[in-house]
Amino acid sequence: MLQLLGWIPLFPLLGFLSLVFFGRLLSKPTIARIGVGSVGISALLAFLVGFEFLRGSMAPYRLALGAWISSGDLAIPFDLYLDALSLTMLFVVTGVGFLIHLYSAEFMEEDAGYARFFAYMNLFVAAMLVLVLADNLLLLYLGWEGVGLGSYLLIGFWYENPENSYAARKAFVMTRVGDMALALGLFLLFTELHTLDIQTVMERAQSQWTVGATLPVAAAALLLGGAVGKSAQLPLQTWLPDAMAGPTPVSALIHAATMVTAGVYLIARTHVLFTLAxxxxxxxxxxxxxxxxxxxxxxxxxxxxxxxxxxxxxxxxxxxxxxxxxxxxxxxxxxxxxxxxxxxxxxxxxxxxxxxxxxxxxxxxxxxxxxxxxxxxxxxxxxxxxxxxxxxxxxxxxxxxxxxxxxxxxxxxxxxxxxxxxxxxxxxxxxxxxxxxxxxxxxxxxxxxxxxxxxxxxxxxxxxxxxxxxxxxxxxxxxxxxxxxxxxxxxxxxxxxxxxxxxxxxxxxxxxxxxxxxANEPIRRLLFSGWGFDAIYRALLIHPFAALARSNKNDRVDSLYAGIARLSRQLHALATVTQTGSVRGYATSMALGSAIVIAIGLLS
Structure with a gap:
């Protein structure tokens, strides 16, 4: 029964592909059957796998699906890893995700983008399942970025409204800040421990690093940076209230079953690093x-x-x-x-x-x-x-x-x-x-x-x-x-x-x-605005960047490179003057040059 683990993320992915390529040709009932049914099948498989796992010894189970990257010390397989932690997340993502999909079938029925909505929802669930089942940090990062893409598409689902598109971009950019920290953390772990397999990383970190040393502190801090971005914690929390621009089922999926819990899962999965820091x-x-x-x-x-x-x-x-x-x-x-x-x-x-x-x-x-x-x-x-x-x-x-x-x-x-x-x-x-x-x-x-x-x-x-x-x-x-x-x-x-x-x-x-x-009015406005974090970011980051962009609207930065190109052309033109076609001139210049080189050698 545990061999069915690989099918759990596959069905939502197949649902996404079906709706992307054939959604416009399908009726709304068929779209709902594909969108809801694909996650429903995954939920059923998750509960079958979970029942088998829980009634056994609950020893971790690894399912090898194939190789992804093999280069030098870097070997990244498409392997899935099931233990009590990933099983808990599996139940949440598929179980609650299925109920949200079922609810969406009626809530979104009158929307013109019915097929597109369920395609995005299926993609989101598939990415989250890859994230929680990954046995290595790079595969986890693939699911992590897939969730980020899905959130951007779903928050900005009603993109005709500019405010919704802005909210989607805001979520995408702010979570990218944390994602960059996470990527740097993965580089550090691979450089120092020569693997990205999660269990091996934890074992080597525990055996090679001492508590409070610089390397575990740096690695844990970078992973924390990724977690605060995805889980909307201080100081990267301001994207989440604006994410309400998406349809209500999207809010339920992002806030309850998937995206915001990813940071919590990351810290829990790599808890050994945090105990060392x-x-x-x-x-x-x-x-x-x-x-x-x-x-x-x-x-x-x-x-x-x-x-x-x-x-x-x-x-x-x-x-x-x-x-x-x-x-x-x-x-x-x-x-x-x-x-x-x-x-x-x-x-x-x-x-x-x-x-x-x-x-x-x-x-x-x-x-x-x-x-x-x-x-x-x-x-x-x-x-x-x-x-x-x-x-x-x-x-x-x-x-x-x-x-x-x-x-x-x-x-x-x-x-x-x-x-x-x-x-x-x-x-x-x-x-x-x-x-x-x-x-x-x-x-x-x-x-x-x-x-x-x-x-x-x-x-x-x-x-x-x-x-x-x-x-x-x-x-x-x-x-x-x-x-x-x-x-x-x-x-x-x-x-x-x-x-x-x-x-x-x-x-x-x-x-x-x-x-x-x-509560007087200034305090109420401060709390209503989320403590003014958006205003701080606008003042410190957005406005200076916009001013820099305006000052460079004529591409003044490019003038440096244009100057280098002009200098190269002028030097080339100067060099062409020496190309006269006279053999005597060439011989004379060669003799003169040789004499100068010999003289320099004798005098030095």
Whole structure:
């Protein structure tokens, strides 16, 4: 059964190729069967392979598909690697990805680019599967760049709107910054360790490098650069809110099951390097802690339903970085799994509201939808409860584990995580209370069908019960023995989300307090803009580059090369003067030149 592993990324790739070459000739039902069915088959194969793997010894399995590159010391095969970590990612990408595809079949049915949409979605899933199953870092990088290409195509899917095209370019350029750091990290690892096979790299690094030495610190720092770009962490987080320009299913796929989790997976997969570089591992925790706070604060003041969820994604990925930096590797992957369930649920529920509410995104133009859209309401309520980590939801188990591990590492990091949990409770239920409670402002005319309803029901179940689906990762990560914490620490950790819910109720359900009284306009604008990072980048990078481009609009830089060409032509013209065709002249010049050379030799 494990031999079927190679077919899992192949089916979405075949779906992509079929839709690219024949999509215009196919009917929409056929397009949906190919687009949804290809990922569905991959999901089925993933669960068959996973069942076989889990009931066995769970020893890593390597499937050799063929050679890719063989040059000197560099040997790169097309081999796939399955262990408990890659299996967890496999379940997320194919399982949640299939539900999003099924939802998309109805959500995008009236769009003229139906075939193009599913082609891009299939490409995206295929690239992500290559990334998580790759047994070497170069094949992983191939999937990494494929995901970047897919995100560019999907974010800018409605390219007729210039703002959407700008958002796609922004995501592409900002993630390329991190990708360059990752590429440099791969060069360093190959130069020093003479291999890119992931397991061999980890073994040689552990045997050849000492803890805290320059080389592991440099390599881990470069890999961290790649991770913060793809996972939208400080300082490369600003592309993610703008990525909401794409269709809602795209947001669900990018934010829940695939792209933003790639950085977390990269750090977890190469965790040995980070244990050899304690300063970088600490930096991972610090980056995650700061990011989860600034994103949570920004989420408090957003009015676009999808941008609120986008900032929550940045914040939740920050929790995963916090866990990785604290050495709680399994807790980070556990939260990645549960986050995929409840965040996909929230985005798809938001899509249902947008779909039925005349494509409105402003939450303050909604309201009172609890009775008009009961399925969307219950989906949002369950998803928000899991996002806020209320007890007995999937998010509670994973986030609680992260926060207790953070306390063992540093009480300061635990405090940051608890404050973030409080903020999460506030903005999560602010969204629920504003959209679904109060008086209804508009009549809902459109209803959702079973293709959109079934994924919402299944994801609601997973968001509640997904905490029981944790795959043992002891065979991948070192076994950590968490220190016992006091009951007071556990109580505070538990109470933060509940306190956030109560605060949201006082502000947005009962109207006891007014939000305007607690934040003046300059602060609100600062938070709304994502702490002004875009303005900083425009001032430091974009405007100087644009000014340089304007100053060189007449290609003044080329004048240097044009001058070299003119000098060459003039020297050539000067040399042609000596070409008279007179043999006597040539002989005379040769004799004179010889005499001069001899004289120089005698005098020196």
């Amino acid at each position: 304690p300063p970088v591992q600490t930096a991972v925790a610090v980056v995650g802690g700061i990011t989860l706070l600034i994103a949570g604060l920004s989420g408090l003041v957003q009015t676009d339903i999808k941008r609120i969820l986008a900032y929550s994604t940045i914040s939740q990925i920050g929790y995963m970085f916090l866990a990785l930096g604290g050495g709680a590797w399994s807790a980070a992957i556990f939260h990645l799994l549960t986050h995929a369930f409840f965040k996909a649920l929230l985005f798809l529920a938001a899509g249902a509201v947008i779909f039925c509410f005349h494509h409105e995104h402003d939450i303050f133009k909604m309201g009172g939808l609890r009775k008009a859209m009961p399925l969307a309401f219950w989906s949002f309520l369950i998803g928000s409860a899991a996002l806020a980590a209320l007890p007995f939801t999937s998010g509670y188990y994973s986030k609680h584990e992260i926060l207790l591990a953070a306390f063992s590492r540093s009480p300061a990091l635990w405090g940051v995580g608890c404050l973030g949990a409080l903020l999460t409770g506030i903005y999560s239920f602010r969204l629920v209370f504003v959209v679904f409670f109060g008086s209804q402002t508009r009549q809902v005319e459109t209803t959702i069908g079973h293709r959109m309803g079934i994924p919402l029901v299944l994801l609601s179940i997973l968001a509640l019960a997904g905490g029981m689906l944790q795959i043992p990762l002891d065979s991948v990560f070192p076994v950590s023995h968490a220190e016992a914490v006091s009951p007071l620490v556990s109580l505070v950790t538990l109470s933060m989300p509940i306190l956030g819910l109560l605060i949201a109720a006082l502000f947005y359900l009962t109207g006891t307090f007014s939000p305007a009284a607690f």
